[in-house]
């Protein structure tokens with residue numbers, strides 16, 4: 001595998017005797033190799049899951065359905081620079097939404113060669129509005145850490161254990177929220193010698209619940225991004241040793257692509273290596289932060305055309321300003337993953353509710369026998385009680401300004417009331433059954 005050109009520069013700058021040429025822009029591929037070293041067979045398992053997702057769209061995937069993925073961003077910071085403001089996080093979510101719904105303005109820059117393969121994934125990302133306990137949330141956690149950097153020389157040997165500490169509260173990071181229900185994104189510092197050792201990595205959809213007990217430790221599910229590479233309005237400049245890099249939020253777009261099953265467009269090898277996607281043109285190598293539209297390094301036959309290298313593709317390493325597209329084959333794969341390995345993320349997911357401050361109240365709370373919901377202005381179209389496991393327990397269509405529900409038969413515990421307005425917005429309130 002070829003490495004980024006800038007890495008030897010880092011090595012010479014710091015005049016260290018060690019080879020850090022294994023460090024690169026995205027380490028999702030290396031993360032799979034690391035997991036393979038811990039649990040032999042993992043790579044074959046990932047390939048198997050990839051093929052399951054790839055076959056999916058031929059049978060039942062509905063291409064027009066908009067999927068909504070609840071997101072939690074864990075900001076883990078040692079300095080205030082690393083404690084990115086909400087505005088940067090909001091902008092990153094906006095970029096994900098543009099890129100994954102093909103609403104990004106720079107699609108006009110895509111060469112006409114790729115009209116035959118382009119498409120919209122039709123995936124929406126939403127900062128979670130309730131946490132795993134059902135409490136209202138911003139979908140952002142902030143953790144001050146004494147860990148100056150989660151990058152570590154162990155990375156050079158392909159050891160991710162220090163990086164993975166960002167996903168563990170006990171190790172100076174933050175524990176994930178339910179990984180079946182939330183896309184967890186950690187933003188932190190991963191520098192070695194004051195230079196970002198990588199910009200991000202992601203776990204592949206691997207169907208880990210089916211793994212035999214004891215096969216963990218593993219790469220914990222989610223995406224990790226270097227803090228300067230996050231958001232398109234980040235006041236921190238990004239420099240990996242060759243001068244400032246223009247940041248548009250596409251590192252996260254790229255890593256979420258891995259999280260949803262995609263591989264690098266050049267297949268992490270020469271022209272004989274493939275990314276497993278039929279309509280992405282093969283390439284002999286990654287682009288290196290450049291936008292060289294003269295390259296056609298491998299001969300393809302995609303719908304009777306030999307396409308040039310697709311520097312427009314988010315799964316290349318081209319500069320962020322020339323990335324603007326996924327192909328239909330990549331889209332089908334990602335949507336296949338959302339219908340298989342990551343099914344719970346986008347189907348009946350209690351974490352994806354949108355909370356609206358409706359003029360309603362519930363009482364008494366805690367409750368033993370009868371729970372009332374009152375409406376001050378207008379009447380909800382529906383009121384539903386859910387268990388914390390997402391199971392629907394009661395459903396009502398209120399006809400007056402106070403709805404009384406009999407909860408005598410319900411077990412003691414915490415429940416959620418979903419109050420849906422006529423406009424379709426759902427507010428969520430929590431109560432305790434004694």
Ligand SMILES: [Ca+2]
Nearest residue numbers: 275277280281
């Ligand atoms: Ca391909």
Ligand SMILES: [Ca+2]
Nearest residue numbers: 298300306307
């Ligand atoms: Ca070609």
Ligand SMILES: [Zn+2]
Nearest residue numbers: 026027028264
């Ligand atoms: Zn990558």
